[in-house]
Amino acid sequence: MDEALRDAARKPIPLEEWEAIKQGWLPKPEKGRICCLTTNCTFEEVFQHTYTPPMQIIKRPVSEVVYSRSDYDGYKWWTTWHNERGQKPAPELVAEIDKFQNTLFKLPAFRTLDTMKRFCRYAQPTNGTTEFNLYSETEHLYIWIRLIxxxxxxNVYVHYYDKNAVEGTQ
Incomplete structure (x- = not known):
């Protein structure tokens, strides 16, 4: 009940803190296998070091590896990938990006655009009434998810930032 009330208040506790996990009623997640979506950005420093790509006016974080842009056509999600710097990411980053992206779109919340809209009540609202943010991280990446x-x-922008590049700019 505590987990449900916290979830309804948009302040969920991490899965490993659930009573069912602590009591052994559910298996404890393996270290490194839990990836949470949250409404709190814990990596503000990513946005402090930017550059302006050629032919653009919007600045981008220097630590951005790639980003994806997805739209729902009424039947399925279509995704395009963008790499502003044109540098090939390290293999461990590519593996984490693929795993995160594939897992994200397998979540029930992303079954359709309507299910994503309902899921947005748990996301961080922005100034616009149709745009929301979520954040996550993996071993090597900070991740910002923009939901429209x-x-x-x-409808979904997923930005991937290299943690090592962020630490190198500080």
Whole structure:
């Protein structure tokens, strides 16, 4: 009940803190296998070091490895990938990016655009009424997920930032 009330208040506790996990009723997640989506950005320093790509006016974090842009056409998700710097990411980063992206779109919340819209009540609202943020991280990456609930728009942007590059800029 505690977990459900916290979830309803948009302040869920980590899975490993659930009573069912502590009591052994559910298996304890393996270290490194839990990846949580959260409404709190814990990596603000990513956005302090930026550059402006050629032919653009919007600055981008220097630690950005790649980002994906996905839209839902009423039947399935379509994703395009963007690498502003044109540098090939390290193999361990590519593996983490693929695993995260594939897992994200297997979540029930991303079954359709409508399920994503309902899921957005748990996401961080922005100034716009149709845009929300979520954050996550893996062993080597910080991740910012921008959710846009408008039909016929790009609906999900997933930005991947190299943790080592962030630490190197400080």
């Amino acid at each position: 609930t408008r039909f016929r728009d790009y």
